[in-house]
Amino acid sequence: MIIVGLNAFHGDSSACLLRDGVLVAAVEEERFTRIKHWAGFPALSIAYCLREAGLQLADVDFVAINSDASAARSKKLQFLLSGRAGSALIKEKLLTRRKRHSIQKFLMNSFPGDVFTGQIVKVEHHLAHMASSFLSSEFNQALVLSVDGFGDFSSCAWGMGVRNTIDVHGRVFFPHSLGIFYQAMTQYLGFHNYGDEYKVMGLAPYGKPHYVSVLDQVLRLSSGGGFTLNLDYFNHHKDPAGFEWDDGVPKVSQLYTPVLEGLLGVARDPDTELSQHHFDLARSVQLAYENAFFSLLRSIEEKTACKSLALSGGCAMNSVANGKIYRKTGIEKVYVQAAAGDAGGAVGAAMIAAHAQDPELKRRSVLRADFGPSFTVPQIEAVLAKYENELITQKIASGLYSDKRLFDLVSERLSEGAVVGWFQGRMEWGARALGNRSILADPRRSDMKTILNKKIKKRESFRPFAPSILREEVAAWFETDDDVPFMAQVFQIKEDRRLQIPAVTHVDGSGRLQTVGKFQHSRYHRLISQFFQKTGVPILLNTSFNENEPIVCAPQEAIECFLRTDMDLLVMENIVLSRIR
Numbered sequence: 001m002i003i004v005g006l007n008a009f010h011g012d013s014s015a016c017l018l019r020d021g022v023l024v025a026a027v028e029e030e031r032f033t034r035i036k037h038w039a040g041f042p043a044l045s046i047a048y049c050l051r052e053a054g055l056q057l058a059d060v061d062f063v064a065i066n067s068d069a070s071a072a073r074s075k076k077l078q079f080l081l082s083g084r085a086g087s088a089l090i091k092e093k094l095l096t097r098r099k100r101h102s103i104q105k106f107l108m109n110s111f112p113g114d115v116f117t118g119q120i121v122k123v124e125h126h127l128a129h130m131a132s133s134f135l136s137s138e139f140n141q142a143l144v145l146s147v148d149g150f151g152d153f154s155s156c157a158w159g160m161g162v163r164n165t166i167d168v169h170g171r172v173f174f175p176h177s178l179g180i181f182y183q184a185m186t187q188y189l190g191f192h193n194y195g196d197e198y199k200v201m202g203l204a205p206y207g208k209p210h211y212v213s214v215l216d217q218v219l220r221l222s223s224g225g226g227f228t229l230n231l232d233y234f235n236h237h238k239d240p241a242g243f244e245w246d247d248g249v250p251k252v253s254q255l256y257t258p259v260l261e262g263l264l265g266v267a268r269d270p271d272t273e274l275s276q277h278h279f280d281l282a283r284s285v286q287l288a289y290e291n292a293f294f295s296l297l298r299s300i301e302e303k304t305a306c307k308s309l310a311l312s313g314g315c316a317m318n319s320v321a322n323g324k325i326y327r328k329t330g331i332e333k334v335y336v337q338a339a340a341g342d343a344g345g346a347v348g349a350a351m352i353a354a355h356a357q358d359p360e361l362k363r364r365s366v367l368r369a370d371f372g373p374s375f376t377v378p379q380i381e382a383v384l385a386k387y388e389n390e391l392i393t394q395k396i397a398s399g400l401y402s403d404k405r406l407f408d409l410v411s412e413r414l415s416e417g418a419v420v421g422w423f424q425g426r427m428e429w430g431a432r433a434l435g436n437r438s439i440l441a442d443p444r445r446s447d448m449k450t451i452l453n454k455k456i457k458k459r460e461s462f463r464p465f466a467p468s469i470l471r472e473e474v475a476a477w478f479e480t481d482d483d484v485p486f487m488a489q490v491f492q493i494k495e496d497r498r499l500q501i502p503a504v505t506h507v508d509g510s511g512r513l514q515t516v517g518k519f520q521h522s523r524y525h526r527l528i529s530q531f532f533q534k535t536g537v538p539i540l541l542n543t544s545f546n547e548n549e550p551i552v553c554a555p556q557e558a559i560e561c562f563l564r565t566d567m568d569l570l571v572m573e574n575i576v577l578s579r580i581r
Contacts, residue, residue: 001357002055004046005350006065007342008103011037011194011250014343015045016371017053018350021361023136025052026371026429028343031553037194038550039250042346043110048373057107057114064121064353065103066128066345072153075173079153121356123349125151126313127168132348133310134161135355136366137335143306145297148313148341149179158300161310164355164363169300175237176228178292179315181219184234184255185285189278190268194250201320202463204286205508207279214263215288225299227292233260274462290321294328307332312348316340316488317431319512323490326480336488338369338430368520369434369486372427375555380572383555390563395580406574411530414442414540418568419455421545423558424523428551432487433544434514435468435524437551437558439567441503441541443467448503448541455566456547464512465541467493467504470528471517473538477501478513487514503541514542 005016016026025048030036032044050056107116123131129146144161155177159168182197191199220228231237236255261267268278293315301307309331311322316336325331337344347366355361377400384391384398391398401409414420420440428434439456441448453459466487475481479492490512498505505511518525532538545552547565552558555572562570562577570577 001062001354002053002060003062003064003350003353004049004060005346005348005353006042006046006063006103007344007346007349008041008065008067008106009039010067010342011039012341012343013039013042013045014339014346015042015049016346016350017049017055018354019053021351021354021358022364023347023366023371025049026339026347027373027427028339028429028550030550031372031427034550034557035249036550037250039248041106041110043106046110052373057111057116060116061118062121062353062357063103063107063116063118064123064349066123066125066151066342066349068122068124068152070122071124072173076153079174121349121353123352125345126154126157126171127166127352128345128348129312130157130159130161130166130168130310130348131351132344133312133316133335133337133340134166135164135351135363136337136347137310138365138367139308139310139333139335141306142308142310142335143300143304143331144310144312145300146313147178147293147311147315149177149183150174151342151345155179156296156313158296160304160306164359164361169303172227175231175234178219178227178289179313180234180236180255181229181292182285182289182315182318183252184236184260185281187252187254188256188260188264188267189282189285190270190272192270194252198317199460199463200282200285201318202460202506203274203279203282204320205283205506205510206462207276207281207283209284209287210280211264211284212287212291215284217263218260219288219292221292221295225296227296233257233263286320289318290324290328293318293321294324297325297331298329301329301331309334311336312340312344314341319488319490320510322488323510326482334482334489336486337366338428338432338434338486340488341431343430367485369428369430369432370426370436371429373553374426375573377573377575380555380575383559384575387559387563391577394563396577397580398575398577401574401576403574406571406576407526407530409576410569410571411527411534413569414440414531415534417442417445417448417451419452419566421558421562421567421570422524422527423545423552423555423570423572427553430486432514433542433551434485434487435516435521435542437545437553438542439545440527441465442535443501443504443539443541444535444537446502452541452543456561457543458548464506465504465543466512466514467501467539468514468516468524468528468542470525470532470538471515473532474513474515477539478511482515483517484513484515485517485520487512489513500537501539504539
């Protein structure tokens with residue numbers, strides 16, 4: 001049984017392929033188009049998935065998409081009759097619905113001569129999110145929660161997952177949304193690009209929560225764990241927000257009204273320097289979000305005796321809140337899959353379709369993220385040959401090393417302060433670089449953040465870099481001993497360890513850790529282990545292999561990033577490029 005799953009006509013467009021319920025390939029379209037958060041129909045991603053599986057479109061039995069326009073019909077009608085929706089908003093929704101009814105046409109245009117004869121399966125947006133986390137987890141039973149901006153007229157859904165099934169117990173419907181609240185406040189703080197919410201998370205520890213009580217007027221908590229938005233402060237329920245796109249960069253219109261500026265002051269212009277007011281507001285926004293999130297989660301948890309949680313949706317990318325779940329609730333185990341946002345809905349839709357066809361299908365937990373393209377040494381060498389003159393001009397040496405020499409060399413150079421591009425195996429699925437397409441550095445250097453931003457990243461100084469740590473050493477360095485393979489939770493670094501790893505310790509003593517196990521990341525685990533032997537520190541600084549672009553996918557992108565930055569080493573499989581200083 002071959003199933004292709006899609007997230008289409010939305011930010012982070014993506015595709016995946018399941019063979020008899022087993023995830024074979026998964027990738028975001030942005031990695032091929034080289035446009036961040038690319039939105040539209042993921043034709044290149046589908047083509048990659050088919051190549052990886054050795055199949056053609058004609059071999060596919062089902063194409064599952066993470067959207068169902070027929071969902072929540074009564075709620076949509078009720079909202080329409082309320083008179084709150086503007087005509088432009090209604091037109092936008094109708095156009096989106098028409099596109100999603102045309103999957104067959106998009107497949108035909110994208111794959112001429114290769115006929116799809118299978119069935120199209122539409123899966124409600126939040127059910128797809130919930131399936132992406134629960135059905136790929138190791139839990140036999142768990143609370144399942146999806147929280148995001150909007151999808152199929154809901155912003156939030158929760159229920160119970162038991163074996164192969166998910167029973168949805170409740171929802172929060174349009175126009176109320178924690179995702180919209182956080183995104184609107186992100187815009188107000190001067191961060192207007194799609195996906196900039198993580199900047200607010202990075203900014204928050206520099207401030208004090210002075211505006212939490214003021215934000216109570218914007219985001220209101222209600223009994224039973226519910227919440228509502230004060231719609232006086234928002235536009236999204238009246239005018240098109242621009243959440244649906246055709247082949248391009250996702251752009252969202254202004255979500256807040258002038259009334260918000262009357263409450264909080266004039267919104268920050270992106271070119272204006274950040275002030276303490278902005279730090280304090282960011283901290284208040286994060287805390288207001290957490291108050292609503294934990295109120296909802298505690299309410300759901302109290303209705304069951306279940307202590308496991310499968311979390312998904314765009315808001316599941318709020319790693320700061322995720323790291324507080326154990327402290328703020330009775331939950332004892334959390335699973336957040338590698339692509340928790342909309343891209344991951346492709347996997348959830350495919351899994352729902354697979355289990356609908358075979359209810360007894362064996363579940364397969366997904367404990368890795370390497371489902372993208374890989375490249376052999378001969379393929380890399382062929383690409384390198386095209387850059388021979390430029391390598392000579394920039395005084396860059398290259399060589400092919402045995403594993404033993406490679407790991408010894410790279411760990412030694414890292415311990416000496418080198419910045420290393422690390423390109424290994426299959427590309428990761430999801431928003432995080434997890435050791436296959438990463439830039440690595442020594443976490444012990446207090447100046448490493450500055451070095452990285454000067455040499456490569458050129459990003460805001462308040463944004464932290466993440467620590468990758470050997471799984472077996474977690475308890476000795478962090479205030480947790482949990483598995484965090486996909487960098488989805490922030491935990492406190494033990495106080496007596498913080499001065500040892502200043503480059504990955506945020507201003508509040510926290511770190512967005514990635515636990516690295518031998519099974520999931522054998523080569524990355526080996527590199528960190530050798531660094532540990534040399535330095536006594538079982539951690540490497542890990543940031544995504546890119547420079548204000550999507551994470552690199554192919555050797556050409558890695559080489560070009562290396563050449564236009566001041567990276568010291570580029571390691572592609574066992575090939576090493578090194579600048580001659």
